[in-house]
Amino acid sequence: MRKQLYTFFLSVAIQILSLWPAVLQAQDYSGKVNTLIGTQGNGWSSGYLYPGATYPFGMVQFTPTYFSKQLGFVINQLSGAGCDHMGNFPTLPLSGELRTSPDSIINLRASLTKEKGTAGYYATCVNDSIQAELTVTERTGMAKYSFSANENRGTIIIGGGVAATPIQVAAISITSPTSCEGYADGGAFCGFPTPYKVYFVAEFDASSVSLGVWKNERLLPGEKFAEGKNSGVYFTFDLNKKKEVLYKIGVSYVSVENARENLKTENPAWNFSSVKQSAANKWNQYLGKIEVKGNNEDRVSQFYTHLYHSFIHPNVCSDVNGEYMGSDNKVYKSERKYYTSFSNWDTYRTQTQLIAMLAPDVTSDIVMSHQLFAIRSGGGFPRWVLANIETGIMQGDPTPILIANAYAFGARNYDTRSILKTMRYGAEVPGANSQGVLTRPGLEQYLEKGYYDASAMLEYTSSDFAIGRYALQACNDEPVCNYYTNRAMKWKNLYDKETNWLRSRNEDGSWKKQGDDWRESTYKNYFWMVPYDLKGLLQIIGGKQEGEKRLDELFHRLDASYGDEWFASGNEPSFQIPWIYNWVGAPYKAQHIIRKVLDEQYNSRPDGLPGNDDLGSMGAWYVFANIGLFPEIPGVGGFSINSPFFPEIILHLADGDLVIKGGDERKEYIQALKVNGKRSDSTWIDWNDIKNGGILEYSLSPKPNKAWGTSVTPPSFGN
Template identity: 30%
Template sequence: MITVQASSAQTKSLTQYVKPLNGTQRMGHVYPGATVPFGMVQLSPDTDTIPYEMNGKYNPDVYKYCAGYQYDDATIVGFSHTHFSGTGHSDLGDFLIMPTTGALQLNPGTAAHPESGYRSKFSHANETASPAYYKVKLDDQNITAELTASARVGMHKYTFPEKTQAHIILDGMHGIYNYDDKNVWTFFRVENDTLVTGYRQTNGWARTRTVYFAMSFSKPIKTYGFRKMDPAQAYRGFWGKFKQDKDFPEMAGHRIRSYFDFDVEAGEAVQIKFALSSVSTEGALLNMRTEIPGWDFAAVKAAGEAAWEQELAKLSIESKEQETLESFYTAMYHAALSPTIYMDVDGRYKGLDQNIHTASGFTNYTTFSLWDTYRALHPLLNLVQPQRNADMVQSMLAHYDQSVHKLLPVWSHYANDNWCMIGYHSVSVIADAVMKGNAPFDANKALDACVASARHRSYDGVGAYMDMGYVPEDLSGASVSKTLEYAYDDWAIAQMAKKLGRNDIYEEFLKRSGNFRNVWNPATGYMQAKLKDGSFVTEFDPLSTHQKGYIEGNAWNYSLYVPHDPKALIALMGGNKAFVRHLDSLFTMHLPDEFFAHTEDITRDGIIGNYVHGNEPSHHVAYLYNDAGAPRKTQERVRMILKHQYKSAPDGLGGNDDCGQMSAWYIFSSIGFYPVAPGSNQYAIGSPAVDKAVLQLGGGKTFTIVAHNQSAKNVHVKKIVLNGKPFNGYNIDHETILAGGVMEFYMEN
């Protein structure tokens, strides 16, 4: 009877299991604020503002604040409208709002002395975070802050404790991290006694980014003012004839903060609707009037919660463990935060060419962290959000059309490509969609874009790679990582070309996909950097993360990165037994303290032995035991990673969530299979860690996974039954899943 009640409660509300604060401590780099699935607005608290440089050098504390919020902090600076989820770098933090009372202060103060500015102390005991809703008490002035959102509009509700004059501060120079020239220009304009519009231009991770806004108050402004925070921006020329700091309707400058005053009664709430656009203030106002025309905060919150409930129900699970339910649905939540919608309600958006375009027949997206998300997030979306993933592919193709380089996106956001990380992994996402039949677009045109990107000789060592079959380290750094990742992407292109009957392309890129062999050094037993003269680099240390040839990994990690041809890799390493021994040592070795002391980009977070789960090149590795004839070890390792790298707690992520990739790994691995090589129709079988999972496939079809007798001890698969018949092997294909049915795992110790 208890089980039935638990199941009923689970069916009634899945959002109850989502814990947005999970991953906000240490390296998870997620934000806890209000947003809807794939929303353009991410309205969230920022707990500090960090200068990019201190004393002329890079400030390492910047890394802590990639999402603007750190769980261990004791103060909140304010609530800004744009955030990345789980990245290892940052931008954004646009248009910070903070309510205050008492003497007006237009600087943020410091964490040590919050009273010196507009920030406030807060306590987690007075903080609530759930899908589409965030609430916190600002202790210094006893103001209750509540946030919710639609796709393009953030909604604030600030309740004041007593009759007073309330200030609403709008900080136009705030950013997740700041350096002197990031804020290029800001413009604020008071349209009437309840409406303010404007825009902000920044030169940050995105080198040229413009965000427009429209801000509406629920009651008339009593007084307002602007403050230029840069003393060098003196009033001069014609504009010097006006007193612009108070009740003047507009202000433009490099660094601007503003305030809006209201007389409030005890217990009165001032509400704000804040809409964004990449096109114009007019577009922002249209977004506001379309998505949130009224002032019913509870209705907006309920609509956001309903959107999340629908999203979570696309893949539902049953488990006897509360921890598993919370970790799983929080992972589903995090996996639906990126990429983000990037267009107004009328379909218009700013393109890579900085012109205004209209998305016709698709929703345009941005925030493509492709080095991370091609591995599992996009394959997950192909299963549970096929239309949305197809729209993301069309967004990538629009990016290609607008690119002067004729390159698909690498790491793109807000009409920019910041070129972060390596590879041309858009082709993996596109190939995966085409190979899995999710291509409501011109697949041949998409293939042409993939080929053009992969043949772009001036991009990151590709010319030498094409000529020599590898990237020489003395011509382009991280050469081994690039060679291996290019080879995988080339294989993905080959698979797509074969399906489309483009045999010349298939032959060319299938040959290129074997280039991983060209950086294999049989003398050391590792993938190793080569110079342009064909010799391997000397002074080789396979454990060093400063070894020439690699990025976000060492030779030991990257030597296992041949996801498209594991049998060939196993042969290079001496066959099944030798390969299994190598994998075992990866997970069981003990790294000396010196390894961490001299390593800036990897900490103890996310590491098991020398297996670095916090960095994505290792995400497929546990499944390689299957290919070496040791599936029980795949099952053991997967369950070990699930246990040690994820938990339902603020420090519950063993590394950056990386726009949902860490969470997508958890989701796939929890239900029993994983896409080792996107672009293939195959998923590798692992060990399901839930009792039951149901994928909604559309058209009334479902694919159900049942794990009989699974537990923390029973992690091995005794047998598998698919639709009542024995299932052999350790791969399942995409078409079998889409056909629907029931896959039963019988588990044992």
């Protein structure tokens, strides 16, 4: 009998082991990512995404730059930002020996074809003859260049004084036939100077047979030091014995020594496959935090690609030894990771809430990085940071909203009271700034008269509301909560009863033209920028029926540009508008419009986004829209709902699994819903009800149920 049991269990074990590779393959979320989605397009309707390799929240983006693919493969790039930026230390493999100076590199007319990209890996063919493969660790990049069989020589160039925007100072030293190191200083973003410094150390796995430098149009064989704009170095290799050349680069924003330590610590060997697999494993940890089950492989790939974009930023800026360059240009050291790349006007609306739910420890460090940036740069929070520079672009005071959202959705490992103090400083003290950039331009007028330029003011009132919620939830400070909640009601000072719209005022209180002062949007889109007081907004214009009518007119088109008076799927001020149907008593219309946007405005082609991804903002919108939960109200933990797309979705939260069942790509209308086993007629789900895990069970239909979701009014905080 014992022998029979042994034989039985051995047989079962063998069967399980035989299935193990399939199990591993099923969990390869990184392979479901298609990094080519959103890498093409025109102007505001382009995703501005890069196809190359990066690590979750990693320092290095090893990729062709969106703004000039001919540069080759750079080490830093923002995901979905619509202005030229960064693109430092481009490297490019070339056939044969270098005969003339690469100058700006662009003149080489390098072409990249047969592109393929998954999470942590990118491959392409350079000039139809060289196979280039890229992968990364958190702070380093690695390339494998495979030259054609008939090539005897191959050259690899590295630009120091070359980037996507002008470099002021740069230098590279060749330190051996297999290595070089250097730095670059300069850059710009959206027309604003961003004079950051970045350092590198690079190595090859083979010894070069010749090397040299270039400076503008001068090629200097044998020289070992390149300095200035349009300068760099080159290494030429003998390919007779080996057609592959491996290249790796360590990066730091502190020093060459730290770049070397980053490289030595994270990638000391020459095993490209191992580094590639490690990157995939790390991506699987993050992408696996949401499991979606469905047979539509194209939509599954889109989902994981957008989830991938949500985990790219912010970027770690501290080195393996904990050092980082502060906002005062001094070097600091911390046991916690320090982050940069803050596109807060964009990310506070979607991406922050998503990463707070799924990666609360990382998000807590991101919050603390904002606080450290503020106290060393003038006392006010920054709103748009690149490297250690406050760029000053965009409007409003978005960082308090971002932090309030992070706290509301579970990222809470920091000193809450010191952060509230910084929030209040920027909101109460005219002249508060970060690196000379005012936290709230026009604050004196806003406080004294109760109004300011329309779209900026609506951003201020949203920030005021978020500060109030944070004061109450994070600091148990009810008086401060009441003060800021009341301030948030100043949005009503923009209401013009003659036109029945919100409208900008002159300083003397007179009305400006209806179309004035709506930054990157229109008055018909920004009108809904009162998500915390939608009940009050609807009351002031005449009720739910008038609100529904305006929404219907807005959604006549889904692809509006910044200046069009319809819904702009690709623009942040429009992100929350579809769910407002839940407040006007027509939830079925929200369900229809959101599906329509997903079906018509997104696809898996290189032009598959309706607008700039803006550091994961649009990617996170796509994720929330597909799972049927949207974080509508600033600083409030909860979701306005729509119908989920996939039959089963599992969110692996920090304290339990949230299971969402019943989604159907052919059925968009909610007929019934159970929340943790109890029937619900509410279009609002409180975060506290699901943060420790739970189950949402939907019953969907291809036909609308106009009654469902209308008996319970979603929250509004006007009173």
